[in-house]
Amino acid sequence: LRDKIQAIYLWWHKPVIDQELLQSLPNLKVIANSGVGMDHLDLKLIAAFGVKMANVPHAVSSSTADTGMALLLASARRLIEGCRVAVSPNMEYCEADFLGVRVTRATLGIIGMGRIGYKIALRARAFEMKILYHNRTRRKEQEEQLVGATYCGKLESLLQQSDFVMVVVSLTPQTHKLIGKREMELMKPTATLINISRGAVVDQAALVRALQDGVIRAAALDVTYPEPLPRSNHPLLKLKNVIVTPHLGIKTEKATRMITEEAVENILAALHGLPIPSEVLPS
């Protein structure tokens, strides 16, 4: 069977692509990743075996942007807490002073303005949000104007001005623990942190302390490190001002279908010796 395998479709990091596996599959030509994050893959190793690598950037962006907006709105309006109040057996009257923070016309700082970050900007603009962004490279003027986004060359500037900070970067050695104690202290005490990138982009221990001490208002995390978080009394699972979701990113029927279609397209191209639409090269 090993000799017959020419392609691997990777689903949620399985199987693990290591030296042993690559050595045991002599005819492997291509690996297609069912997402866009590549941080779980050793791209140099894969390339060393002459195996091509592809991801699925087009299929994931809208769903992930939707997840980001869902978390932003849920956190701002205290949806989860509200739900609990509404269904709780003890709650006969609801508090007249149950208040959230306004989203419309608030300032959103997007860290990482790739495909997903840009789609978030498009959505946020419809809520008349003021949009700031920080990125490795600045976007073109027309792209900025279309979403009304202002470039912040310094991350500090974005953090100080934002009511909502949305983290949408890839996980790389440069973005590991990008948001730590210092960054959170620069944020407004009324600000909300939303992470839809990778758990390791945020210094989780520092986040816990910041939330406990009121350094920031709240956090909404679709990703953590590890996933899932250890059950034994992890503070992030218990804090009132934290929403944790189980990596919902692209978990819709439509998105998973589109991802598989895009992956198959890439696999077929590789097997026919044609250019691969979404090839990923080791940087």
Add this chain to the structure above:
Amino acid sequence: VWYHKPIIDEELLRSLPNLKIVSSAGVGIDHLDLKLLSRFGVKVSNTPFIVSTDTADLGMALMLASARRLVEGYQMAVSPDTEYFPANWLGVEVSGATLGIVGMGTIGYKVAQRARAFEMKILYHNRNQRNKEEESAVGAVYCEKIDDLLQRSDFVMLAVTLTPQTHKLIGKRELELMKPTATLINISRGLVVDQDALTEALQNKVIRAAALDVTYPEPLPRDHPLLKMRNVIITPHIGSATEDTRRVMVQDMAESIEAALAGRPVPYQVA
């Protein structure tokens, strides 16, 4: 009046001979008997404009939360029993789906503006059709018959005022016209929906899910079946519940009261 309290009835009005104005928080006035108040020569005011954006925001929040199963997901993420996140645990897509807005007033229109940015296809049903510029600004298509909207929508959002005409607007028949994959979102008033029919429809999978900021009564009795369903999100009428909006609401109410007591024209007066 805040959250329908105190109840304004004949007894109360007779006992307050010098009452000049009842100022109601929010835009809905379905809880007030306008004819009765008029008979007693008491003016009525509400806070019509300030609540619109927050209510539209909440409509979007509920739609996204329901579609992506946010509350269920949260419960899974924090549950002591969770060992891993199942790979085949899925929600439904909002981007590119069809949203049917029932009631295209100020709030309904703001929902349309927001939904358009999610590349949603927008249908709407209203007493009157909006003009062409307004329609094309949000890409909204008018459905003269509500049945048409119900049959084509993936998400149905209710943003009507409660009147005798909209009472139980959405009943068994309307729910059966909806797609079995569709979601109902109510940010108007509980009585716009036949709640028993909704409960039954959800139990029998006639529709996929519901998200309700409003019910009848509020709150629901603690043993109500809607409180236990996995595919139902209920929030405690928080449509306008932000610090910024509440502050303005109270300012508006004070302004109306001051004007009435000074004998000046009353801002936000309800005819």
